Amino acid sequence: MPATIDDPRIIEFDVRTEEMLVNMGPQHPSTHGVLRLVLRTDGEIVSEVTPHIGYLHRCAEKIGENLTPRQWIPYTDRMDYLAGMNMNLGWSLCVEKLLKYELPERGRHLRVIIAELGRMASHLVGMGAYGLDLGTFSPFLYAFRERERILDLFEEACGARLTYSYLTVGGATADLPHGWTDKCLAFLDQFEPVIAEYHTLLTTNAIFVKRTAKIGILSPEMAIDYGCSGPVTRGSGIDFDLRRDGEPIYTSMYEGYQFEVICERNGHYPNDHAYPAVPREAVLGDCWHRFYVRMLEVVQSIGLIRQAIENYHRSSGSHGEPIKLNQKLPKGEAYLETEAPRGQMGFGIVSRGEAIPWRVRARSSSFSNLAVCPELCRGCLIADVPAVVGSLDVVMGEIDR
Amino acid sequence: MAEFFNYLLDCGAYALSGGRWSVAPDNLFGVVVTALVQVIILLHVIAVGALIFIWLERKVAGRIQDRLGPTRVGGKFGWLQTLADGIKLITKEDLMPAGADGFLFKAAPYVSMAAALAAYFALPFAGSPLPFVAQQLNVAAFFIVAVLGLEVFGVILAGYSSASKWALFGSMREAAQVVSYEVPLGLCAVVPVMLAGSMDLVVVGDTQRGLFTNWYLFHDPFTFVVFWVYFTCGTASVNRAPFDLAEAESELVAGFHTEYSGLRWSFFFMAEYGSMFTVSMLAAILFLGGWHGPLPVTEWLGMQADGWLEYSTSPGIAAYLCNLIGMTNVVLKAGLLVTVMMWARWTLPRLRIDQVMTTCLKYCTPIAAVMFVGAAVWQAALPRGLMLRTPLANIAASEPWQRGAEPVVQTSGIAVDKEAR
Amino acid sequence: MNAEQMSGLIAERIPGAVTGQNFENVDPWLEISPVQFHKVCEFLRDDPRLAMNYLHCISGVDYLEVDPKKIAKAGFEPHLEVVYHLSSLEHRHRLVLKVFLQRWQDDRRGEIPELDSVADLWSTADWHEREVYDLCGVRFTGHPNLRRILCPEDWEGHPLRKDYEMPLEYHGIRGR
Numbered sequence: 002m003p004a005t006i007d008d009p010r011i012i013e014f015d016v017r018t019e020e021m022l023v024n025m026g027p028q029h030p031s032t033h034g035v036l037r038l039v040l041r042t043d044g045e046i047v048s049e050v051t052p053h054i055g056y057l058h059r060c061a062e063k064i065g066e067n068l069t070p071r072q073w074i075p076y077t078d079r080m081d082y083l084a085g086m087n088m089n090l091g092w093s094l095c096v097e098k099l100l101k102y103e104l105p106e107r108g109r110h111l112r113v114i115i116a117e118l119g120r121m122a123s124h125l126v127g128m129g130a131y132g133l134d135l136g137t138f139s140p141f142l143y144a145f146r147e148r149e150r151i152l153d154l155f156e157e158a159c160g161a162r163l164t165y166s167y168l169t170v171g172g173a174t175a176d177l178p179h180g181w182t183d184k185c186l187a188f189l190d191q192f193e194p195v196i197a198e199y200h201t202l203l204t205t206n207a208i209f210v211k212r213t214a215k216i217g218i219l220s221p222e223m224a225i226d227y228g229c230s231g232p233v234t235r236g237s238g239i240d241f242d243l244r245r246d247g248e249p250i251y252t253s254m255y256e257g258y259q260f261e262v263i264c265e266r267n268g269h270y271p272n273d274h275a276y277p278a279v280p281r282e283a284v285l286g287d288c289w290h291r292f293y294v295r296m297l298e299v300v301q302s303i304g305l306i307r308q309a310i311e312n313y314h315r316s317s318g319s320h321g322e323p324i325k326l327n328q329k330l331p332k333g334e335a336y337l338e339t340e341a342p343r344g345q346m347g348f349g350i351v352s353r354g355e356a357i358p359w360r361v362r363a364r365s366s367s368f369s370n371l372a373v374c375p376e377l378c379r380g381c382l383i384a385d386v387p388a389v390v391g392s393l394d395v396v397m398g399e400i401d402r
Numbered sequence: 403m404a405e406f407f408n409y410l411l412d413c414g415a416y417a418l419s420g421g422r423w424s425v426a427p428d429n430l431f432g433v434v435v436t437a438l439v440q441v442i443i444l445l446h447v448i449a450v451g452a453l454i455f456i457w458l459e460r461k462v463a464g465r466i467q468d469r470l471g472p473t474r475v476g477g478k479f480g481w482l483q484t485l486a487d488g489i490k491l492i493t494k495e496d497l498m499p500a501g502a503d504g505f506l507f508k509a510a511p512y513v514s515m516a517a518a519l520a521a522y523f524a525l526p527f528a529g530s531p532l533p534f535v536a537q538q539l540n541v542a543a544f545f546i547v548a549v550l551g552l553e554v555f556g557v558i559l560a561g562y563s564s565a566s567k568w569a570l571f572g573s574m575r576e577a578a579q580v581v582s583y584e585v586p587l588g589l590c591a592v593v594p595v596m597l598a599g600s601m602d603l604v605v606v607g608d609t610q611r612g613l614f615t616n617w618y619l620f621h622d623p624f625t626f627v628v629f630w631v632y633f634t635c636g637t638a639s640v641n642r643a644p645f646d647l648a649e650a651e652s653e654l655v656a657g658f659h660t661e662y663s664g665l666r667w668s669f670f671f672m673a674e675y676g677s678m679f680t681v682s683m684l685a686a687i688l689f690l691g692g693w694h695g696p697l698p699v700t701e702w703l704g705m706q707a708d709g710w711l712e713y714s715t716s717p718g719i720a721a722y723l724c725n726l727i728g729m730t731n732v733v734l735k736a737g738l739l740v741t742v743m744m745w746a747r748w749t750l751p752r753l754r755i756d757q758v759m760t761t762c763l764k765y766c767t768p769i770a771a772v773m774f775v776g777a778a779v780w781q782a783a784l785p786r787g788l789m790l791r792t793p794l795a796n797i798a799a800s801e802p803w804q805r806g807a808e809p810v811v812q813t814s815g816i817a818v819d820k821e822a823r
Numbered sequence: 824m825n826a827e828q829m830s831g832l833i834a835e836r837i838p839g840a841v842t843g844q845n846f847e848n849v850d851p852w853l854e855i856s857p858v859q860f861h862k863v864c865e866f867l868r869d870d871p872r873l874a875m876n877y878l879h880c881i882s883g884v885d886y887l888e889v890d891p892k893k894i895a896k897a898g899f900e901p902h903l904e905v906v907y908h909l910s911s912l913e914h915r916h917r918l919v920l921k922v923f924l925q926r927w928q929d930d931r932r933g934e935i936p937e938l939d940s941v942a943d944l945w946s947t948a949d950w951h952e953r954e955v956y957d958l959c960g961v962r963f964t965g966h967p968n969l970r971r972i973l974c975p976e977d978w979e980g981h982p983l984r985k986d987y988e989m990p991l992e993y994h995g996i997r998g999r
Contacts, residue, residue, distance in 0.1 A: 023567045030651050045571075045755055055973040062958070063982055098849055134652045136643065136752025142467040208644055208751045225876050225912060228947030241912055248917075335849045336908055336919070338879060347880050347908070353898075360983075364880035364908075372950045383571065384754040387652045401973060 020048070025386065027056050033130065033390065034397030036371070040386065047386060050378040052371055057401035065361030070096040070170050070350070071326050073361060077348075078164035080363060081399040083126050084342045086119035086155070088399075089168040091339040092363075095348035096170045098250050099335035100324070108172040108321030109254050110313035114185070115158070115168060117302040117309065121192075122151040123342035124295045124302075127394040131292060132203055134391035135212050140202050147195065150188050157181060172321015182310045189303050196300060204296060205277045213289040214282035217377035217389035221286070227376070228369040231344025232298065233393055235264040236291035243340035251339050257312070260305050263297045265290070270297060288392035295394070327356045336362070343367050343394055363402050367395040408432035440536040444522045452675040453484040458737075459744050460484075466748045494664035501565030502661065510563060511662070511669035514556025518676035521549045525683055528693045528728035529608040532721050542603040543595050546684055547588055550639060553677055554580040557648060557658045560670070564661040572657025575755055576641065576648035582762045583639040589770035590632035593625055593777045594618045594688040603684075607692030607732075614696035619689040622784075624776035629689040631770050633739065636681035638758065640674065643747035647755055682739035683732065690735045693728030700724045824916045826851035829873060836866055842923075852906070852919035860922055861939035867909060867918070868944050875918065878945035879908040881952060883959025887926060887985040901926050905938060905961055924961060926984075935981070940966035958983040 026037040035056035041049040061080065065073045070092070077092045078085040090112060097104070104112070129144030152162045158177055159167035167173055203209045224234045234241060242262040244255045261271035265285055270276070276297060283289040336349040344366025351360040370393045377389045411432070412425040425431070457472065460483065464471025476482025498507055524542040528534035539545050554576055561573020597618055598606040610616050619629050638645035649657040659670050686692060753761065826846055830853050834841050840863045843854030855863050867875040884904040888897040907920040924936040935956075940963035942948040952963040953972040960981030963969055971978060980987050990998045 021567060023571075029655060045575075055971075055975070058973040060982065101849070132751065136646070136650065136652055137748075137750060138463075139467045139748050142469065146468060202749070203751075206751065208753055211757055212751055212754060223946075226946045228878055228945065239912070246915060333848050334852070334906075336880070336906075345879070349880070349882060349906075349908075351884055360882075360884045362880070362882045364882075368950060368954075369947055372947065382754055382756065384647075384650070384653050384752075 023383075030133075033395055036390070036395070036397055036400075038374075038386065038390070040383065042383060045382050045384075047378055047381055047383055050375045050386060052374055054368075054371070054397070054400050057397045059402065061363060061402040062361055065358065067357065069327055069356050070330070070358065071323060074166045074169050075164060077363070078166055079398055080365065080402055081123070081341060081343060081346070081367070081396045082163060083396055084119045084123035085163065085165045086115050086168060087123070087339070087341040088346065089166060090116050090119075091337070091341060091346045092348045093168050093170045094251060094254075094339060095335055095337040095350055096330070098248075098337050099330060099333055099350055099352060100170075101331075102171065102324075104172060104254075104321050105318040106316040107176075107313060107318045110309045110316055111173055111177060111320050112168055112254060113258065113309040114177075114182075114306050114313060115155075115173070117305045118151050118154065118185070120342045121299050121302045122148050122155075124299050125151075127295055127342070128199060128203070128292070131391045131394070134387040135209060137203075137209075140199060143195075143199065143202070147192055150192075154181065154185055154188065157184070169323045171324040172319070174323060176320040177313075182313065185306065186310060189306060193300075193303055196296070199296065200277045204293060205280070210280045210282060210289060212384075212388055213292060213392065214280055214287055215284050216288045216381065216385050217392060218284055219286045219291075219373060219377060223373065223376060224286075227373040229344065229373055230366050230369065231340065231342070232263075232291055232294040233344060233370050233373075235262070236294045236392075237286035238265045240264050240266060243338060243345055247340065248337060251337065255305075258305055258308055260301045263294050263301060276300075288388055291392040291394075329354065329356050330358060338364070341366055343396060343399065344370055346399075365399045365402060367393070367397075368400045371395045371400055405432060407435045440523070444519060444536060447522060448519055448672060448676045448679075451679055452672040453488070455675045455679065455740060456484045456487075456671070457481055458741065459747075462741060462744045463748045466745070488668065491664050491668045496666065497661070497663045499565050499661050503563035503565070506559050506563035507661075508666070510556045510560035511666040511673070512556070513559055514553050514673040515669045515676075517549055517552035517556065518673040518680070520552070521546045521677065521680045524549075524603065525680060526604045526607060526687065526692070527732055528725035529604045529611075532725055533604040534725050534729060535604065538602065538604055541601045543591055543601045543606065543684070543688070546603075546680065547584070547591050550677055550680060551580060551584050553640075553673060556670070556673065560662065561658040564658070566661050568654045568656070568660045569658050572648045572650070572654050572660070575650075575654075576658060578755070579641075579645065579647060579758055579762075580639055582759060583635050583766070586631060586762060586766035586770040587635040587639050589767070589774050590628050590635060591684065591688060593628045593774055596774075596778060597621060597625070597781055603687050603692075607687045607694070610691040611694050611701070612698050614691060616694075617689060617691035619691075622777060622780045624773045624780060625689065628770065628773045628777065629685070631766055631773065632689065633685055633742075635762070635766050635770075636685060637743055637746065638762065640677045640681050642674075642678060642743050644750040644753050645758055646747070646752060647758060650752060652752070678740055678743060679736060682736035682743070685739055686732050686735035691731075692735075693725075693732045695727070695731045700727055824872070824914060826853065826918060829853070829867075829916075829918055832870070832872065833863055833866065836870075837862055843921075850908075850917075850919045852921050854921045854923060857922050857924060857938055860920075861941060861944075863920070864907075864941045864944050867920075872914075873918075874911045874913045875909040876945075877910045877912050878941070878947045878951075879910060880906075881908075881948060881955055882906045883955040883961055883983060885926070885959060885984045889985050903936060903959065903961065905955060905959075907941075935960040935962050937962045937964050939964055940969075942966050957981070960984060 021042050023040045023042055024037060025040055027035040037053040037056065039051040039053060040047050059079070061076045064076055074089055074092060077088040080088050125144040125148045129141035132138070132140035155165055156162050158181060159165050159174065219229070219233065219237050221237045221239050224237045224239060240262055243251060245252065245262055263271060279293070280289070330352040332352055332354040334349070334351045336347060338345040338347040346366050347364030349362030349364070350358045353359045374390060374393060378386050381389065408425050408429045408431060411429070415423040415425050461471040461479070472480025472483035474480055475486045498504065523536045524539045524545045526533050526535035526538065526542070557576045558573045561569040594606055595601050598609045600606060610618060614620070618625050620626065641648050649659070654660070659667055662670065830841050830844055833853070837859055840856055840859040841853050842856045845852055867873050884906060886899050886904065887901040888894045903924040903926050905922045905924065908917070909920065910917040922938060924938060926936070928934040928936045938961055940948065940952055942952060943965065949967065950972060952966055953969060955961050956963060956969055957971040957974050958981055970976065974982070979990060992998055
């Protein structure tokens with residue numbers, strides 16, 4: 002059990018000094034953007050963490066009330082800017098749910114390829130930045146080296162490296178270029194063995210384990226209570242992934258695909274003989290497990306992309322033509338959550354029968370994930386705060402919208 | 403050296419006065435001039451050393467991280483990059499927070515720098531017959547370990563006077579950490595001192611002459627362990643990763659130097675690189691045979707003081723040459739250790755403050771203490787050790803106090819207590 | 824369990840709580856009376872048949888036609904909706920709840936409507952209710968810390984309301 006300030010057995014904590022309020026952020030190297038955490042500290046011990054958000058609020062929902070769904074796609078890019086593709090996908094699917102649109106087979110597989118590449122790119126940043134949070138710089142650059150190659154692929158597919166607007170309502174803006182899948186496969190072949198290096202550098206590193214094991218333990222009950230999602234809940238052992246358990250319009254995208262939902266079941270991760278063992282110190286739901294889940298999800302994504310490329314070549318038809326820019330939407334309301342890299346990203350749309358929606362809604366996964374941070378950080382040390390916040394892997398663009 | 407300057411003065415005085423005035427060899431003039439010359443040389447050793455090490459660090463980091471590092475400034479390897487950075491730092495505005503304690507804030511970098519500089523005064527770069535050292539102290543090992551600990555004052559001052567909470571956190575961490583690590587560091591440094599029977603680093607270095615098997619690293623299993631403990635503690639005491647908690651950029655923004663900019667900030671850096679090198683030099687002298695190469699080539703060639711090209715009573719050219727080789731040896735060894743520190747920095751995550759303290763108090767200190775006792779018992783029971791000794795190394799193998807004091811050329815006005823050795 | 828069955832369960836347990844429903848929408852929803860809303864949520868969460876342990880999202884939707892030409896055929900009275908998306912990880916079923924509120928409490932302009940907070944049932948609601956309060960202007964009674972979350976503390980107005988006007992100036996920064 003980590004030392005907490007309430008622990009009566011620890012005598013040192015009785016010798017309290019004056020409490021100090023410290024602002025961690027919004028300009029701070031480890032707050033993943035412009036997050037401001039107000040720490041109430043007693044020496045090195047943090048007794049309370051209060052997140053203050055909104056520094057990156059860009060009124061995305063209000064803007065959406067004045068644009069047609071396809072015009073709003075670029076705004077979704079700027080939510081989780083590390084996984085723009087997945088944001089595009091979430092919003093497109095939400096509108097398609099309202100339209101009751103059926104995507105052609107080829108477009109479905111294309112979306113799987115792109116979404117899983119996006120997940121890999123995002124998890125790579127998550128991994129690298131987590132290294133930074135813990136004071137090691139090199140894994141960050143290794144992660145970016147690989148991420149660059151994913152971005153190169155994206156650039157070739159859609160012309161952009163950060164804000165793609167590639168997947169759109171009705172399919173994708175363009176089909177994959179000729180020869181793209183070969184490059185993608187070549188990248189996967191190169192990338193897969195490299196993951197072992199990351200495990201050596203971080204996952205199994207003695208200091209890394211010391212810094213993350215038993216830190217910020219999130220119980221499954223608390224995870225559900227706070228509406229956490231994605232790797233954060235799966236790190237707590239909750240077997241839930243929208244790709245498998247979501248709404249039909251989303252799960253049908255992954256129909257026929259073989260993949261595992263990464264979470265610990267009966268003390269084992271899927272295929273865990275292939276990965277470094279869980280260290281003895283680690284407890285389910287701590288920072289280490291959240292990190293580990295991300296690392297293993299990358300491997301699942303590789304498998305998914307391989308299958309998807311095969312399916313993509315086998316399938317015929319179009320990649321899904323985007324709907325007309327000013328297409329009238331049916332009257333109604335739709336809300337759909339998809340499994341973005343950071344968790345369940347929900348998009349909602351209220352339509353009154355016009356081309357422009359009455360109201361759009363973005364439910365951010367990081368928003369709920371960050372809300373649990375004050376609970377996790379209570380009584381930890383200052384150095385643990387970046388460790389915990391980093392393991393939640395929040396993106397402020399998505400939280401503030 | 404003081405005698406040399408006094409001799410020059412004496413010659414001048416003699417010529418001017420027509421033989422009526424003379425200057426005694428221990429005149430204060432020589433001492434002052436010598437001190438000035440030494441200060442200037444050492445300042446440059448630190449400044450240029452820092453330039454080289456920062457460049458090296460960037461190159462090493464670049465290679466570790468699968469990139470090139472600096473490549474442009476100064477030609478092929480970007481070897482002037484640090485100088486360019488230095489010029490940039492000089493031109494930067496010297497900022498001070500409104501709430502800062504002005505005098506202390508401005509003084510802090512100099513305090514750090516002075517402490518780092520002071521350690522160099524007792525640091526020998528080559529040994530007998532012509533010790534290449536600014537001040538050959540008979541308590542050099544003790545002096546350096548003590549002075550290294552002084553650097554923390556600058557850091558504490560910086561944190562205290564910055565009027566920044568992050569800086570305060572950083573300096574408090576540094577204070578706790580450095581004060582704790584002084585204990586195991588001292589315990590480790592004492593082991594070779596005990597084996598050599600002297601705190602004079604020149605003597606400690608010279609007792610390891612001969613094959614590399616004579617290095618105290620290989621003296622016995624205890625010293626072998628002690629070296630690694632020393633290196634860990636040394637890394638911690640100069641605030642290098644994974645013990646760089648005082649800076650901890652992911653937690654404390656930049657720790658104690660959060661509020662510093664420009665030249666003052668770079669002084670902290672020079673101090674850091676300076677003490678990094680000092681700690682590595684100390685390790686090289688105490689454990690890695692100092693200025694003696696792995697093979698005693700100079701001895702084989704008879705390049706010691708009594709060797710060839712000797713004339714009259716002063717040391718021969720060979721001795722100077724021998725010193726040059728020795729200096730290369732020791733600087734290379736220390737540089738290697740510095741590189742290892744860099745390697746660790748760019749590979750390992752940072753420890754947490756409680757883990758740093760645990761490492762020190764629960765592991766390093768007890769291990770160092772046990773190894774100290776072990777080495778002492780070993781020395782008493784098996785003075786010659788079990789390691790391979792070559793006939794060439796008979797000087798080192800014999801006990802220093804039985805060996806008879808070797809002629810040591812005095813380099814300054816401060817008398818060296820030869821009886822103490 | 825589908826929305827119709829859930830509606831029946833709620834109506835059976837708390838009569839009069841379900842004041843409206845729409846099962847034809849892509850996401851079927853139930854309208855809950857604001858008075859009994861907290862009780863309904865408690866039932867939904869604690870009843871083992873429903874076990875709605877996961878609150879996805881709370882959104883506020885403002886229904887007000889500001890275009891005078893369109894008011895006649897708007898098809899609704901001006902009102903505010905607070906929409907709750909719930910699901911059960913155990914039973915893998917979903918439900919959408921809606922609460923209809925007046926745009927202004929008792930039609931006094933400037934006084935935002937009130938609704939019981941469900942932050943004591945789902946901690947997710949803590950931040951989401953703050954967001955709805957901030958952007959749509961609904962006062963959640965019983966919320967532990969109802970402050971603005973995305974806008975600055977001294978911001979005036981609730982931006983996601985249809986009649987919201989961007990301030991001309993905010994601390995010397997031009998608004999429009």
